Amino acid sequence: MHTLSLSEFRANAxxxxxxxxxGQSVRILRHGKAVAELVPPSAEASARVPSWKREIEPLRIVRPDGKTGAQLMVQERLQEDRGSA
Structure with a gap:
């Protein structure tokens, strides 16, 4: 294990x-007292994938009339344009 002061750590981070x-550990001291220890992650922790990094399956909504959300928005805007003209 390597032990060094905070200022040394900042200079050699x-x-x-x-x-x-x-695979080694590093202990960081502030005013001679240990305040942190950097250790390699466990095999279990490094194998886990955070939820925000997991692949997602896009939501697919199938309407009975077969139209997509984009098609419905275009249709609605065209109706609004015709109504205001």
């Missing part, structure tokens, strides 16, 4: 993240 990526 990229290198410290490289160490963590290689």
């Amino acid at each position: 990229s290198a410290m993240l490289d160490l963590v990526e290689q």
Whole structure:
């Protein structure tokens, strides 16, 4: 485990993240007291995909008349145009 002060961590953040990526741990001190520890993620945690990154199946609504939402909007706008003219 590597232990370093906050100012050292700020100066070498990229290198410290490289160490963590290689499987090592880094302890960060502020005024001589440990305030954080960077550890590699567990295999289970890295395998999980957050819900906002999962693929979604688009919603497909089939109307009885076969028209899409876009077609209905165009039709409604054309009717509004004819009504105002």
